[in-house]
């Protein structure tokens with residue numbers, strides 16, 4: 575029986591997910607006192623930023639953004655593609671209303687066409703991604719600035735590089751330097767979700783990037799290597815911002831498991847070479863909890879033990895994006911991207927991002943291959959049950975826009 579038939583006959587096959595936010599039940603939390611704001615300096619940019627910022631990826635709530643700014647968060651992180659442009663639009667509206675654009679640090683990210691098999695940028699655009707050229711950047715940035723209702727951003731990232739070659743891709747470096755000279759951005763940076771140590775070093779050695787935005791959390795197998803690379807960045811004046819600090823999870827296949835988010839944030843912030851973090855937030859409770867970390871940054875013994883236990887769970891939940899599983903699939907499906915889509919849906923409750931991640935994949939290496947595959951041979955070296963997660967993506971029809 576083909577997978578499609580199996581799904582069609584299963585109870586889950588009848589289930590259709592919603593399309594939008596918010597998505598997760600907020601865990602009841604202890605009320606947190608407002609507390610203090612701790613600042614660090616973002617490398618040579620000299621920007622002073624609270625160590626907890628707002629990753630505006632999973633919420634387009636103006637009230638939440640406003641509350642965050644009222645509570646002292648002055649750095650909002652977004653991307654051209656988040657919530658299909660709504661993240662930038664809402665930030666633009668809220669910041670414009672304050673009348674204090676210059677007091678807010680807005681960071682956004684530009685994503686470009688790529689050859690996913692060779693891990694290089696492509697100068698040929700697609701329906702979903704502009705070409706990796708000056709024109710591709712200019713057009714994308716013009717739209718972002720319009721949505722953000724501003725004529726400059728503070729940090730402009732080259733989004734989601736997977737290799738040092740992408741980090742040092744000359745046409746993009748020149749294009750980003752040009753828009754910086756034009757005053758459309760104050761600083762430029764590069765972001766990556768994988769191969770972090772090599773990519774950080776490549777960004778530093780390129781000498782043009784002011785900031786790196788990097789996945790960094792307690793659950794990464796190579797976290798010690800990342801820590802050393804982050805130190806290298808800091809020593810060379812490159813500002814470091816950490817993302818995916820919660821280990822990308824709230825839910826487990828077998829039920830609901832919440833990582834100790836406060837402890838996870840503290841784990842990252844214990845590394846003083848990290849300037850700030852950008853946890854995604856969807857509720858006021860989460861905002862309060864994240865801000866409360868600044869009252870006491872020390873990781874307690876019980877919090878450490880809790881994180882260690884979570885990091886060592888059998889059948890790990892956090893995909894390390896190591897790409898080793900791709901070779902175990904005869905169709906060379908981009909399994910790490912499928913796992914990322916799963917994390918967006920089941921970890922963050924962001925079904926839009928989950929769908930868009932799948933839609934960005936070429937069909938010959940995407941979820942459609944899995945739908946017609948009779949038996950999954952893919953295996954994960956850290957114990958993730960790839961087949962189960964793929965089934966979930968299909969059952970929830972996340973490949974349908």
Ligand code: SF4
Nearest residue numbers: 903944947950951952
């Ligand atoms: S179901 Fe598994 S083996 Fe089949 S195409 Fe998808 S990832 Fe590859």
Ligand code: SF4
Nearest residue numbers: 893894896897899954
């Ligand atoms: S699923 Fe496993 S093997 Fe594949 S990229 Fe993620 S951690 Fe690596």
